[in-house]
Amino acid sequence: xxxxxxxxxxxxxxxxxxxxxxxxxxxxxxxxxxxxxxxxxxxxxxxxxxxxxxxxxxxxxxxxxxxxxxxxxxxxxxxxxxxxxxxxxxx
Numbered sequence: 417x418x419x420x421x422x423x424x425x426x427x428x429x430x431x432x433x434x435x436x437x438x439x440x441x442x443x444x445x446x447x448x449x450x451x452x453x454x455x456x457x458x459x460x461x462x463x464x465x466x467x468x469x470x471x472x473x474x475x476x477x478x479x480x481x482x483x484x485x486x487x488x489x490x491x492x493x494x495x496x497x498x499x500x501x502x503x504x505x506x507x
Contacts, residue, residue, distance in 0.1 A: 439463040442492060450485040462489065 439460075446459055458478035465471035479486035 446485070446488070449488060450482060455482055455485050458485075459489070 442463070443456075443459060447456065455478070458474060458481055461474040462471055462478065465474050475486065475489070478489065
């Protein structure tokens, strides 16, 4: 919840800037709301995807497991896509 309001505040203050959130910060917020190893594994599967189709498959697996967790991550999908693209450039 803090993350989502933080994004909104940042976009109001600096509307045209590019920003990224790193996986560990997203995960810290994620595990406060959604508990369990399976959900954790799906989260990391999405953040470690190196292509858009891999990312989409991991997000679909998460959606099948927990729709609320999927909805929360969908709200932060811009950050996850950024992490995915950054990771694919480093590989």
